[in-house]
Amino acid sequence: MRLKAERLSIERGERLVLRGVSFDLGPGDALVVTGPNGAGKSTLLRALAYLLPADEGRVVLEGMPEETLPAEHVHLLGHADAVKGALTALENLDLWAGLLGGSGSEPSDALEAVGLGHAGDLPASVLSAGQRRRLSMARLLVARRAVWLLDEPATALDTDGLSRLAHLVAGHRSEGGIVVAATHADLGWPGETRMVLGQAV
């Protein structure tokens, strides 16, 4: 698959947040988007996830199977982690797998992969911020999707969490996946493309 942005411009609240952003990512590519607060990093990711319509230009996902929508091939890990506190970690994963169409790892294996194997039966409301972040990382594994959009993935993660994230991303890229991350931290992924979005107004 290829993920392309073609002269993408998006206006939010009568302010042009993205101005003519273009890139072309193929299998195994990683794009790291940086820029000051308010530069439009999250807006870009939401547009790539087909949650925000583009005012000009477009987002193209090439090589999808017939009769599927682009949004079905995209994982967005946003600021809001979609974790339900009333459910256990394992139940959260189980429900995400069902909702997103599954066909990935078993929820318990995914929890092991993000280092939460011991916390599967704990209510998600007692998890720490970093643990919730890890739990939403596990979502990337329970449903297989070609494009991962990670908004500030390093937030609240410790060094172990960061290396597990790098490991997951490397694994996904080696299988031909595409990763776009918006971040302030140095993620240190090999062979990443970097893009700096414009100045905040």
Next chain:
Amino acid sequence: MTGVLLAVMRRDFLLLLRSGGGFGLPLVFFLSVVAVTPFAIGPDLVLLARIGPAILWIAALLSTLIGLDRLFGADAEDGSLDLLFAAPAPLPLIVLAKIAAHWLATGLPLAVAAPLLGLLLNLPGPTLGAVTLTLLIGTPALTLLGAVGAALTVGLKRGGLLLPVLVMPLTVPAVIFGVAATENAVSANPVFAPMALLLGVTLASLVLAPIAAAAALRGAQG
């Protein structure tokens, strides 16, 4: 796709059971409204029996509306709504699955409890049966129409208060035909027409409300 929709239903049902106030609260509210009415009207058993079906219907309407702001509100707050957009199924059907789970957890218990509460209003046996039947047919319409209001108010801070104001006028046909069908079922008046119209309101809501609610949710994203 069916698997995804069943997963959405199972998810929402589970969340309603687990979260405080999702499952039991509308039922207790229903009980409270019905129980208070005889105190307000006084010990006139004949009058109570006559207006009993109307009281049960109004109480069911109010109980349906109080829990509905959480239908999309909870998912919007924690980011789950983005996942619903990304699910491999059409958004109106996902919305319908959420509404179905909500009705099973909140609307159906109202209809089941209605005959019990009807006893408080001195309703005779046949009327108890009739009001249960009309509530079974009519409460899905109330939940469906309420879902449109819930989708429209999803981004608003005090949406929980705005929702009943928006939705109540839309529910007037369901209330008219629901109460008329109940009363006609136990009197000599023809029952078919109001019953058919009540069913028509429910079926029309079933088709239109999920589409309208999905469009409202999409619009709120922009």
